[in-house]
Amino acid sequence: MSIVIDRRLIADFDRVVVAVSGGVDSMVLLDLLASLRVSRKLDLVVAHVDHQKRKASADDARFVESRCAFYGIPFETMSLDPAGEGNFHDRARKARYAFFQGVAIRRGMNKIALAHQADDQAETILMRLVRGAGFAGYAGIPERTDLSGIAVVRPLLSTSRAEILAYQRERDLPFRNDESNAEDHYTRNRFRHRVLPEIARENPRYLQKFAQFSTYVGEAHAVVRRLANAFMDDAVEFGDDTAAFSASAFAALDEAVRKETVERCFDRLTGDAQELSYAQIVAAVRIALLDRPRGAYALPGGYAIAKDYDRVRIGRAEDQIAAFEVPVPDFGTYSLPDGSVIEVSRNPVDMDGIRIELCYNNLDFLFPMTVRTRRDGDRIVFAYGTKKLKDLFIDRKIPMAERNRMPLLVGRDGTILWIPVLDIRAAVPPGRETLCIIYRRG
Secondary structure, rough: OOOOOOOOOOOOOOEEEEEEEOOOOHHHHHHHHOOOOOOOOOOEEEEEEEEOOOOOOOHHHHHHHHHHHHHHHEEEEEEEEOOOOHHHHHHHHHHHHHHHHHHHHHHOEEEEOOOOHHHHHHHHHHHHHOOOHHHHHHHOOOOEEEEOEEEEEEOOOOOOOHHHHHHHHHOOOOOOOHHHHHOOHHHHHHHHHHHHHHHHHHHOHHHHHHHHHHHHHHHHHHHHHHHHHHHHHOOOEEEEEEEEEEEHHOOOOOOHHHHHHHHHHHHHHHOOOOOOOHHHHHHHHHHOOOOOOOOEEEEEEHHHEEEEOOEEEEHHHHHHHHOOOOOOOOEEEEEOOOOEEEEEHHHHOOOOOOOEEEEEOOHHHOOOOOEEOOOOOOOOOEEEEEEHHHHHHHOOOOOOHHHHHOEEEEEEOOOEEEOOOOOOOOOOOOEEEEEEEEOOOO
16 A cells, blocks of 8 residues: 655655654654655654643653654654643644644754644534634645744645555554544544444545545635735734724625635734634624624624724724714614614614613703713712712722723713613603613624
C-alpha cells in the first residue's frame, strides 16, 4: 500500500514540525515523512502534546519519544493542565497550535504537518452542517493554512482511514490506541459510529463526494473573501477596537459578501479569539441594513454592532451606545439606539412588553415627551418625595455601563416619568384620560 505525499504540501528542502499524538494517523504520517527525508531532503522534528486527560497519556508520550529515537528524529513535548478554566477542547486546540508554532520558530522550521485525513474531513463537514458555521466552516478542514508565516499542511487529507490502516498493517507500524475513540460521549464519535456508516451504505464513494463539496465551497468562499477584503480595504475604517463603515455602501454588497465582511471585521477586532454563529452574523447584517436610523445588537466577547443613520460601527459594547435623546412628539412607535422600541397609544393592539399608563387632561401638557439617557442632577419624584437618579441606581446596584445607557421617559417639563428597564414610575397627578406606553427591549 502506497500513499503519495503531494509536493505542493511537502516540497524539497522543507523543514517540518510533525505533530504526532501516537495514534495510527499521526504514526503513518511520521513514517511517510521519515521515508522521504533523503529523497526530498527534509529536516524533521516531532512535537507531541500530552493532554493529561487519560491515565495512559504519559505512556503515549514515552511511546512517541521512543519512535522518534528509532527514526533518529528530534522530539519535543508539552503537557496541558486539564483543570484549567474554560472549554477544554478550545483551550487545548489553542495551546497545541501555540506549541507547534513555538517549536517551528525556535528550530527555524517552515511548515507544520498535521495528520487529519479524509474521514476527519467528512465528519467535520457533517458536524458543522448540523451545528451551523460560517462560510469558511462549511468547507471543512483546509489542506493548507498559514500560522503567522508558517505553513500548516495536512498531507493525508485526501487519504481515507481505510488506506491509512492498510499502510499501517503492511508496514507493521506500532501505534497507540485512544480508548475514548470507541465511546459515543463525543459528538465526532457519534457521527463516526452512527451517521457515516449509513452514508457509506448509500454511496461507498462518499469520501470523494465530501472532498468535492469541500473544494466547491472553498472555491466559492475564496471569491466572497476577496470581495469582502476589497470592501474592507476601501470602505472600512479600523481604529482601536473598532471597525466602522457606511451603511449605504454596505447595502450595495451581495448578501454573502455582507456576511463575510461582518465576520472578518469581528475576527480582526478579536484576533480570532471569538467565533460568530450564523444566527449572530445574520442578526449583525440586519442591524447594518435597518431602515430606521438607529439600532444595536450584542456580539460575543463584549462587542456589539450599532447603526447610527449611515454609520455602522463594530466595537466594544460599553462604547457603542452613547448618550442619546429621542423625541416623542405624538402617538406612534419610536426606535431607540439599542434596538429597543417605545410605543405610545390610546388603545394598544399588542400589550407585550413593559407598560405604563399615564393620566392626562390635555395632551398639549404631555407632548412632546423625550426618551433619553441620564444627565447630571437627574431626580425622580415619588409620592414620598424626590430622589437623585444616581442614588437610586446605586441602591439597585446597577452597573455603571448600564446606568449610562438606561432609557428614561421624560415629560414635556423635563421631569422623569418612567424608567422602563426597571419599571420604576414617578408619581404623576391624576387626569380624566389615560394613555398607554409600552417598552419592548432590544
